[in-house]
Amino acid sequence: MYQYNDFDQAFVRERVAEFRDQVERRIAGSLTEAEFLPLRLRNGLYLQLHAYMFRIAIPYGTLNSRKMRQLAMIADRWDKGYGHFTTRQNIQFNWPKLRDVPDILDALADVEMHANQTSGNCIRNVTADHFAGAAADEIEDPRATAELLRQWSTDHPEFLYLPRKFKIGITGAPNDRAATKTHDIGLRMVRSSDGLPGYEVSVGGGLGRTPIIGKVVREYLPKADLIPYLEAILQVYNLAGRRDNKFKARLKILVNETGLDEIRQQIEARFAEKRAEWPPINPGLLAEIEAAFTPPVFEPAAPVAPVLSAGLRSFIDTNVAEHKQPHYAIVTVSLKPIGGTPGDATSHQMRVLADIAEELGHDDLRISHEQNVVFPHVPRRHLPEIYDRLKAAGLATANIGLVSDIIACPGMDYCSLATARSIPVAQEIAETFADIDRQRDIGPLKIKISGCINACGHHHVGHIGILGLDRAGVENYQITLGGDATETAVVGDKTGPGFAYDEVVPAVERLIGAYLDMRTEPGETFLETFRRVGMGPFKAALYEEVRSDAA
Amino acid sequence: MARKFQPQMATGNDLFEGDVVYFTSTGCWSRDIGDAALAVNSEAADDLLARASAFPNEVVSVYLVDSAIDDRGRAAPAHFREVFRTRGPSNYPEHGRQAESV
Numbered sequence: 172m173y174q175y176n177d178f179d180q181a182f183v184r185e186r187v188a189e190f191r192d193q194v195e196r197r198i199a200g201s202l203t204e205a206e207f208l209p210l211r212l213r214n215g216l217y218l219q220l221h222a223y224m225f226r227i228a229i230p231y232g233t234l235n236s237r238k239m240r241q242l243a244m245i246a247d248r249w250d251k252g253y254g255h256f257t258t259r260q261n262i263q264f265n266w267p268k269l270r271d272v273p274d275i276l277d278a279l280a281d282v283e284m285h286a287n288q289t290s291g292n293c294i295r296n297v298t299a300d301h302f303a304g305a306a307a308d309e310i311e312d313p314r315a316t317a318e319l320l321r322q323w324s325t326d327h328p329e330f331l332y333l334p335r336k337f338k339i340g341i342t343g344a345p346n347d348r349a350a351t352k353t354h355d356i357g358l359r360m361v362r363s364s365d366g367l368p369g370y371e372v373s374v375g376g377g378l379g380r381t382p383i384i385g386k387v388v389r390e391y392l393p394k395a396d397l398i399p400y401l402e403a404i405l406q407v408y409n410l411a412g413r414r415d416n417k418f419k420a421r422l423k424i425l426v427n428e429t430g431l432d433e434i435r436q437q438i439e440a441r442f443a444e445k446r447a448e449w450p451p452i453n454p455g456l457l458a459e460i461e462a463a464f465t466p467p468v469f470e471p472a473a474p475v476a477p478v479l480s481a482g483l484r485s486f487i488d489t490n491v492a493e494h495k496q497p498h499y500a501i502v503t504v505s506l507k508p509i510g511g512t513p514g515d516a517t518s519h520q521m522r523v524l525a526d527i528a529e530e531l532g533h534d535d536l537r538i539s540h541e542q543n544v545v546f547p548h549v550p551r552r553h554l555p556e557i558y559d560r561l562k563a564a565g566l567a568t569a570n571i572g573l574v575s576d577i578i579a580c581p582g583m584d585y586c587s588l589a590t591a592r593s594i595p596v597a598q599e600i601a602e603t604f605a606d607i608d609r610q611r612d613i614g615p616l617k618i619k620i621s622g623c624i625n626a627c628g629h630h631h632v633g634h635i636g637i638l639g640l641d642r643a644g645v646e647n648y649q650i651t652l653g654g655d656a657t658e659t660a661v662v663g664d665k666t667g668p669g670f671a672y673d674e675v676v677p678a679v680e681r682l683i684g685a686y687l688d689m690r691t692e693p694g695e696t697f698l699e700t701f702r703r704v705g706m707g708p709f710k711a712a713l714y715e716e717v718r719s720d721a722a
Numbered sequence: 723m724a725r726k727f728q729p730q731m732a733t734g735n736d737l738f739e740g741d742v743v744y745f746t747s748t749g750c751w752s753r754d755i756g757d758a759a760l761a762v763n764s765e766a767a768d769d770l771l772a773r774a775s776a777f778p779n780e781v782v783s784v785y786l787v788d789s790a791i792d793d794r795g796r797a798a799p800a801h802f803r804e805v806f807r808t809r810g811p812s813n814y815p816e817h818g819r820q821a822e823s824v
């Protein structure tokens with residue numbers, strides 16, 4: 172894992188001291204709320220519906236046991252004993268008190284964590300494939316690049332006041348698990364014709380009010396050119412991005428209004444200048460960063476006992492993925508127990524996860540944008556013990572990728588921007604499909620729910636997307652179908668009129684029923700069926716029954 | 723015909739705790755929505771907001787919102803967002819204001 176150097180450490184401590192002083196001045200009344208607001212947002216502190224909310228960055232989703240235990244300590248000491256993992260690979264605490272936040276920041280700095288750049292119109296926390304460094308399909312671990320980007324973008328003077336927030340997502344594998352095409356810049360590792368790893372660069376992706384899938388602006392960029400090329404993109408955006416209208420200020424709008432070819436030319440022109448003036452990246456620095464992401468020392472292959480228990484077998488079927496090393500596995504721990512809040516973990520569960528990672532998983536933990544926790548490096552022989560320990564902590568739900576593995580944003584249970592609730596909708600869908608055999612029969616299905624148009628729950632790219640709106644003072648839910656967040660990314664299509672709160676779950680049931688009736692064989696997934704038959708039959712199933720009910 | 727004036731109340735969040743508070747007719751802040759002062763015409767609403775905004779170092783994010791009136795003549799939430807603000811998150815009944823009333 173990347174260790175802070177003295178510079179990083181001093182920088183983070185300085186920021187904490189500065190914020191402590193700002194909080195004191197706010198409490199004393201010498202800073203007004205208008206002055207304080209941007210300062211607290213810069214430090215990850217939001218005011219939500221019922222309390223403050225504190226958002227902590229987990230760069231490229233990577234943690235170790237020490238960091239995870241510190242998060243558990245923070246949850247117990249300054250919050251209500253739990254934390255919420257988000258779709259941006261952050262963790263949020265929902266109940267901090269203003270006076271305590273500087274202490275929490277200090278506790279984070281003790282384990283080399285911070286809350287910088289989790290808000291504001293800057294380059295946000297860079298997100299990465301949660302299987303980075305472990306996945307069998309990976310070309311290279313993308314996190315060295317992600318860390319380089321973090322260092323480059325942290326307090327970059329030119330890019331602190333961009334027209335809008337700016338998100339970068341990165342994956343080192345051709346299979347995109349990091350939803351890179353929904354980011355302002357998406358980086359997907361590919362090989363050149365002579366086999367050298369580099370990046371395919373997409374620009375102008377983003378969800379929210381105007382969902383757009385990123386467009387490939389460069390099919391192959393050598394790794395060494397990454398920073399000058401990204402600076403070129405940022406400079407083009409910083410100059411031409413629309414500051415006059417918040418809703419048109421993201422890069423995606425600029426790309427659409429300017430046209431991809433024109434934007435490409437502008438970027439390439441800047442890049443040519445940048446590349447000439449940009450010193451090559453200090454090889455010592457790069458080597459230092461890359462060394463931080465060298466794989467663990469894998470143990471030798473050992474015989475694995477046959478799996479006898481049905482519970483373990485089902486867990487392995489759904490929650491375990493192929494590792495680069497055949498005798499290793501990647502284990503995804505579901506934070507979606509039936510009826511639970513997607514993405515929430517108690518402090519006890521955090522400690523159990525930390526212990527397992529430390530003792531059995533090379534001390535590595537990841538947070539996925541799908542709000543689950545990953546042990547990226549687990550010797551297969553440890554799977555039974557890990558399963559038992561997870562089970563004892565209520566963490567062994569075998570539903571990864573299935574209908575109850577739902578992404579849901581906090582919605583109107585917490586978020587002050589929400590127009591409707593999302594968590595209880597997720598809970599009810601999961602309860603309706605609680606039977607694991609039924610879930611497995613339905614197969615891979617991604618349901619994603621957002622509580623407002625900002626789309627933190629990625630509903631546009633859910634196979635079934637649900638968006639909660641306020642229609643004349645009543646919660647109303649709009650459904651989209653056929654969205655996809657992977658390398659075949661596409662924005663889902665709206666089905667038609669929305670549904671009242673208590674009609675959403677029956678609507679989802681009708682959609683799934685229609686899929687089961689229409690699939691050619693059990694192996695054909697929901698998304699495949701949708702792509703084959705199109706919207707018509709799903710729409711018929713969704714609305715005709717409503718009409719016949721009304722008749 | 724002019725729309726009938728919907729009574730308004732002033733609400734905000736406590737600077738220190740971040741929790742929901744309501745501006746009362748005695749000119750202070752309460753955690754009970756029933757204590758909220760009601761403005762029944764637009765001049766009274768302007769005046770209410772002005773008075774409620776005079777505590778910049780105690781209460782933040784102050785705004786006026788439509789109020790219903792319960793059967794005892796007290797302020798009550800009109801919109802579902804305000805209903806949730808009186809309770810707390812629905813996924814944890816033991817958290818937020820709702821925990822105090824059980």
Ligand code: SF4
Nearest residue numbers: 580586589622623627
């Ligand atoms: S999608 Fe809307 S409601 Fe949900 S967390 Fe984002 S801003 Fe809040």
